[in-house]
Amino acid sequence: MQLKKSHAIRNKLALASSALLISSPAISIAAEKTDTADIDNVGISQLYYSEEDRVTVQKTQAIITKEIGESDILKLSFVYDTMSGASPNGRIFTDTEGGITNTTPSGSSSSGSGDSSDTWKTSFEDTRTAFNAEWEHKFMTVLTGVLGGGISKENDYESNTFSGKLLLDINQRRTTLMTGMSVAFDTVSPFGGVPGGATVLACHSNAVFRPTWFDDDCDKTENPIRYKPGEKVVNDYIIGVTQVWNRRTLMQFNFSFSKEDGYLSDPYKQVSIISSELDGEEVAVLHEKRPDTRNTKSLYYKVVHVPTDNTSIHFSYRYFWDDWGVAADTVEGRLRINLTSRTYLQMHSRLHFQGKADFFQPYVGADEKSSYYSSARPNNISADSRLSQLLTATAGVKVGVKINKSSHISARIERMTQRYKNKLLPTMKTFISQINLTFKF
Amino acid sequence: MQAAKLINKKTHWLGTFYSMASQCEILLDTKDEKLAWDALQSAQKEAIRIEQKYSRYKSGNIIDKINTANGERVTVDEETARLLDYAQQCFNLSDGAFDITSGVLRKAWKFDGSNNIPDQKIISKIMNQVGWEKVEWKNPKLRMLPGMQLDFGGIGKEYAVDRTAAIIAQHYTAHVLVNFGGDISVAGPRENGEAWEIGLQNPEENNATVAKVALKKGAVATSGDLNRFLLKNGKRYTHILNPKTGWPIKNAPRQVTVLANTCIDAGMLSTFAILQGAEAEEFLIAQDVDYRIIT
Numbered sequence: 001m002q003l004k005k006s007h008a009i010r011n012k013l014a015l016a017s018s019a020l021l022i023s024s025p026a027i028s029i030a031a032e033k034t035d036t037a038d039i040d041n042v043g044i045s046q047l048y049y050s051e052e053d054r055v056t057v058q059k060t061q062a063i064i065t066k067e068i069g070e071s072d073i074l075k076l077s078f079v080y081d082t083m084s085g086a087s088p089n090g091r092i093f094t095d096t097e098g099g100i101t102n103t104t105p106s107g108s109s110s111s112g113s114g115d116s117s118d119t120w121k122t123s124f125e126d127t128r129t130a131f132n133a134e135w136e137h138k139f140m141t142v143l144t145g146v147l148g149g150g151i152s153k154e155n156d157y158e159s160n161t162f163s164g165k166l167l168l169d170i171n172q173r174r175t176t177l178m179t180g181m182s183v184a185f186d187t188v189s190p191f192g193g194v195p196g197g198a199t200v201l202a203c204h205s206n207a208v209f210r211p212t213w214f215d216d217d218c219d220k221t222e223n224p225i226r227y228k229p230g231e232k233v234v235n236d237y238i239i240g241v242t243q244v245w246n247r248r249t250l251m252q253f254n255f256s257f258s259k260e261d262g263y264l265s266d267p268y269k270q271v272s273i274i275s276s277e278l279d280g281e282e283v284a285v286l287h288e289k290r291p292d293t294r295n296t297k298s299l300y301y302k303v304v305h306v307p308t309d310n311t312s313i314h315f316s317y318r319y320f321w322d323d324w325g326v327a328a329d330t331v332e333g334r335l336r337i338n339l340t341s342r343t344y345l346q347m348h349s350r351l352h353f354q355g356k357a358d359f360f361q362p363y364v365g366a367d368e369k370s371s372y373y374s375s376a377r378p379n380n381i382s383a384d385s386r387l388s389q390l391l392t393a394t395a396g397v398k399v400g401v402k403i404n405k406s407s408h409i410s411a412r413i414e415r416m417t418q419r420y421k422n423k424l425l426p427t428m429k430t431f432i433s434q435i436n437l438t439f440k441f
Numbered sequence: 442m443q444a445a446k447l448i449n450k451k452t453h454w455l456g457t458f459y460s461m462a463s464q465c466e467i468l469l470d471t472k473d474e475k476l477a478w479d480a481l482q483s484a485q486k487e488a489i490r491i492e493q494k495y496s497r498y499k500s501g502n503i504i505d506k507i508n509t510a511n512g513e514r515v516t517v518d519e520e521t522a523r524l525l526d527y528a529q530q531c532f533n534l535s536d537g538a539f540d541i542t543s544g545v546l547r548k549a550w551k552f553d554g555s556n557n558i559p560d561q562k563i564i565s566k567i568m569n570q571v572g573w574e575k576v577e578w579k580n581p582k583l584r585m586l587p588g589m590q591l592d593f594g595g596i597g598k599e600y601a602v603d604r605t606a607a608i609i610a611q612h613y614t615a616h617v618l619v620n621f622g623g624d625i626s627v628a629g630p631r632e633n634g635e636a637w638e639i640g641l642q643n644p645e646e647n648n649a650t651v652a653k654v655a656l657k658k659g660a661v662a663t664s665g666d667l668n669r670f671l672l673k674n675g676k677r678y679t680h681i682l683n684p685k686t687g688w689p690i691k692n693a694p695r696q697v698t699v700l701a702n703t704c705i706d707a708g709m710l711s712t713f714a715i716l717q718g719a720e721a722e723e724f725l726i727a728q729d730v731d732y733r734i735i736t
Contacts, residue, residue: 009534010701010710010728016530017705020523021603070514070579141579173526309611 019174019244041065045436052429054121055085071138079152081128086121090288090383092272092363092424119282122268128154132161142169148182159186163236174244178254184234190267193226197265197289198377200273204283211366213377214273214284230263240300252302260294271383272363276370283366288382290359296322310338325358326387342402348414352392360387362424385428389421396432406440445485447478453631456481460488461496461598463622467609470616470632480613484605488621491601495524495593497544504591512587514577522580528596531709532573538716539709540573542585543684544592550682550689564687571684599662599708602626606704618656623663626704630657641698641733652733654700662708664715665696665735681715692719700731 047059063077132150139145146165152158163182170177188194195201200217240254265288273284302316314334321327332350339345359380365373396414403409414432445458454469454477467484469477497504507515517525528541549559549567570588577584585591593600598621606619606626615629618637627637636655641663643651654661664681681690697714701707710730714721725732 009713010706010730012534013531013706013709014702016527016534017603017703017709020527020600020705021607021703070582138579 015171015174018246040067041438041440043436043438045434047432047434050431051085051087052431053086054428055083055087057081057083073136075132075134075136077130077132079128079130079132081130082126083128084125086123087268088120088385088425089122090269090271090385091120091285092274092282092383124268126154126156128152128157142173143167146180156190157186157188159184161185165238176242178238178240178242180236180238182236184236186232186234186262187229188231188263188267189229193228194230194263194265194267195287196225196227197287198379198381199225199287201270201285201287203285204281211373211375213375214286218284230265230267232260232262232264234258234260245303248306250304252300252304254300255298256300257295257297260296262292264292264294265290265382266384269382269384271361271381273366274363274370274372275366277367282363286364286381288384289378289380290382291324291380294322294324296320296326312336324387326355328352328354344400346398346400346412348394348396348398348412350392350394352390352394354390354392356389356421357382357387360384362388362422385418385420385422385425388425390418392416392418408438409436411435445481447474447481449474454481456484458485458488460485461492461601461621463598465622466618466620467605468618468620468637469609469614471614476613480609480617483608483612484619487605487608488601491597491604494521495597497590497592497594504593507583507585508590510585512584514582514584516581517583519581524593524596524600525578525583526580527705528593529573529578531596535713535716537573537685538683539595539712540571540684541591541593541595542573542576542589543571543682544594545570545588545590546682546684546687549687550680568687571687595712596705596708598622599624599660599704602662602704603660624661624704624708625656626660627656627658643696643735651735654731656700659700659702660704660707661698661700662704662711663696663698664708664711665694681712683716690716690718693717694721694734694736696735697721697725698733699725 041064043061043063045059045061047057047061049055049057049059058081060080061077063075065073065075067073130150130152132148134146134148136144136146144167146163146167148161148163148165150159150161152161161182161184163180165178165180168177169175200214200220203214203218236256236258238254238256240252242250242252245251267287269288271286271288272282273286274280275283298318298320300316300318302314304312304314306312312335314332314336316330316332318330318332319328320330330350330352332348334346334348336344336346359378360382361372362383363372364378364381365371367373368375394414394416396412398410398412400408400410412432412434414430416428416430416432418428418430420427445456448455448457452470454467454471454474456467456469456477458465458481465484465488467481469480471477493499494502495504496502497508499505503515503517503521507517528539531539532541545567546564549563551557570586570590575586575589602619602621602624603626605621606617606628609617609619610628616632617628618639619626619628623642625639630636636657639654639656639661640650641652641654641661643649681693682688683690693715697711699707699711699714701710710725710728711732714724714732714734717724722732722734725734
């Protein structure tokens, strides 16, 4: 026995015992967790997401977690979404009569002529079916591997994902090192095919002042050129470390980067061409065009602190940046309070600030006097509000009730508003509600 | 369950009850009698909960389930899993000298002060059922060889002391000292900011106080074999057995008391020290801990 040689025994013991005692005073929380959120359970949830005057999504989800043998866990999830409504397509508000027709993801067309003020939105209806499987295997007490795969299908979109992750516990399991990667193959196939990037979709009959580069396009709008479905490949990599800091505090730090290649534009997003000569009237509409590669990186820090038996605080910060010029800061906090041994209340808030992409511009000027005038076809261009400078604020509350030893019900409501620096883009107000039921079997 | 007693000691409250084969005490500084009483009851509740859950003498508890599994896998709850993880780490840190599977050696060794030294053949046979390395522990499932037994005796009381102190500090007052049969945890100083004074007794000298310790926060635990030993040919065999040989540790000190941040750390350090035999003190010095030793 070589105890006496290593002075560190005392420190190692202290670490081990703090791991033992870490959740001890909060054992009621831990016990509750094992009662309901343990392996061998099924969870069903229904989510309702509604953007004011825009998109409504109903999401039904079932997740089954099952332990197989001694060291394997299988997790299966099924999602069925129905989406309907209208989402901003990038075009500006306009008073033009007999607006330009929008194509829709479901393939049919909706003419804006009935209500010209709605040309800035594209109506659609779609459903999404997704299936995901994840297999977790413990190689040793301290080494865990996770393999996953998923498929998601909409009328016009399909995504196939494969992922792998390794988790290694060191330092008496107080430190967990994680590394993972995933690859996704996505195909977008809008009705008729993918439009050409930065090409003119439609020209208004009274468009008079035009730079030559889209004058030619306008003549071709009767028979627009469409390409085969757009494909992209997304590779994600992540490394991270989770550290038990002390009896009541846990920290996590991740770095991730991803590389996207292929058709990265959104075939439904458009850009208005505005004439200053016609008092800012929309004279034509372009398809957007984004670069065909995107490299993103993000740093993520999270701390979980349990100040008392009945409260826990989660705080996280993420910094995101990419080679499209987008940079974003996200701060998120959660406060959970156990009201009784069976019920808890959780408050959630999130602030997200994002800078614009280099190629974002709200519209294209049709004549030299107007701003954003472009004498040549823009290399990349998008008026998608999601690529503009924006501030998103979310606040919500969740209530959970343990019904009995094997079932748990929770419900949450959330309000999210997204404001854009560009005042041409109206503020988005979203309401989210979700109910979730978990049973152990 | 014996009723708990609360006594007004003028300068503090003394609550007592009996659990884990020990006299249990909590000392509280508060003017609020109701709070003192509630704290005492929650202390008793916690001590009894841990005793019921981890005593190897109670049938139907998790230890009984594990010890009678007869080679089958047993799924344990989260708290037990943490204790098993901890015991495993102590096994590793002590290079196998601290082993919660060594309790079955009691079948051979009866430490009653007599001269009944068991036969090596019996010890060797029992040794087949000793050794944490023979245990398959994959949280939350545990599998032992038939006949093997777990015993949390070396951890349970200290764990109960730490938990009780934490519970009282969180729900009632931090001006509390918890003492279960000499294993002590102090959650915080007296109400006036002063330290609690703890007298360390030597049971071989009529419980005379041999040393005094002042603690504002921290813990004290004692390991030893004062009343549990065998004597043969003038040789004293301590009740602390070496799980690697099945024989008592040679030349171990009779009692080691260690001060540490938590009672479980103090208890483990004092146990580790005794497992060093004659080199106990050397170990304690190397660990740079505050200790008292009776050889």
